[in-house]
Amino acid sequence: MKFFVDTADTDAIRELAELGMVDGVTTNPSLIMKSGRDIREVTREICEIVSGPVSAETVALDAEGMIAEGRELAKIADNIAIKVPLTWDGLKACKVLSGEGRMVNVTLCFSANQALLAAKAGATFISPFIGRLDDINLDGMSLIADIRQIYDNYGFQTEILAASIRSVNHMAEAAKIGADVATAPPAVIKAMASHPLTDRGLEGFLKDWAKTGQKIL
Numbered sequence: 001m002k003f004f005v006d007t008a009d010t011d012a013i014r015e016l017a018e019l020g021m022v023d024g025v026t027t028n029p030s031l032i033m034k035s036g037r038d039i040r041e042v043t044r045e046i047c048e049i050v051s052g053p054v055s056a057e058t059v060a061l062d063a064e065g066m067i068a069e070g071r072e073l074a075k076i077a078d079n080i081a082i083k084v085p086l087t088w089d090g091l092k093a094c095k096v097l098s099g100e101g102r103m104v105n106v107t108l109c110f111s112a113n114q115a116l117l118a119a120k121a122g123a124t125f126i127s128p129f130i131g132r133l134d135d136i137n138l139d140g141m142s143l144i145a146d147i148r149q150i151y152d153n154y155g156f157q158t159e160i161l162a163a164s165i166r167s168v169n170h171m172a173e174a175a176k177i178g179a180d181v182a183t184a185p186p187a188v189i190k191a192m193a194s195h196p197l198t199d200r201g202l203e204g205f206l207k208d209w210a211k212t213g214q215k216i217l
Contacts (some may be wrong), residue, residue: 001174001179005024005186005189013025016189024050026083027056027083029059043056047080053105054081058073061089070084083106086107086110104122105126107127127163130166130174148160162182168191
């Protein structure tokens, strides 16, 4: 499973990229606002840090506006994936932009039917929002499983990009189900390395080592 990092914090992206933990980046208007930087400036810097897809989101609500904004965002770098919402106009924009050979990430997906439409429209990525479904007492992971089954049934090439990841458990479950990509905040990706038994074992080893009175360096 590929890891995308869901942030516009270039320092956090750079740290994870140096460890080989970043295959791409997803941004959205809220993350751009949080960065406090110009969208073109910060997106260009991110595209220089990572070679994989960097999602930059349109904000227009009509297809014509999304297409125009998508073409403008695509000028930032060759690895831009244009992000459009899963609305009827978003699907129209996806069809046009993907037809021009551009990567398109269709976002805010909450049903298998929506994911099927996005694949038919030529989406590069479909972004089902796991955490937001969990928030309303629906099973976000079951949506990932449904989309996986549908895409495999018909050989769709659209990649499942599990989004709205809230926990390390989400990451593991998405990987087991077969999501192609998971996008998560830096803190979640880093938390995947943590386990209380690892900490406890390390503490025991260090106590025993101290008793030997030895040094390695």
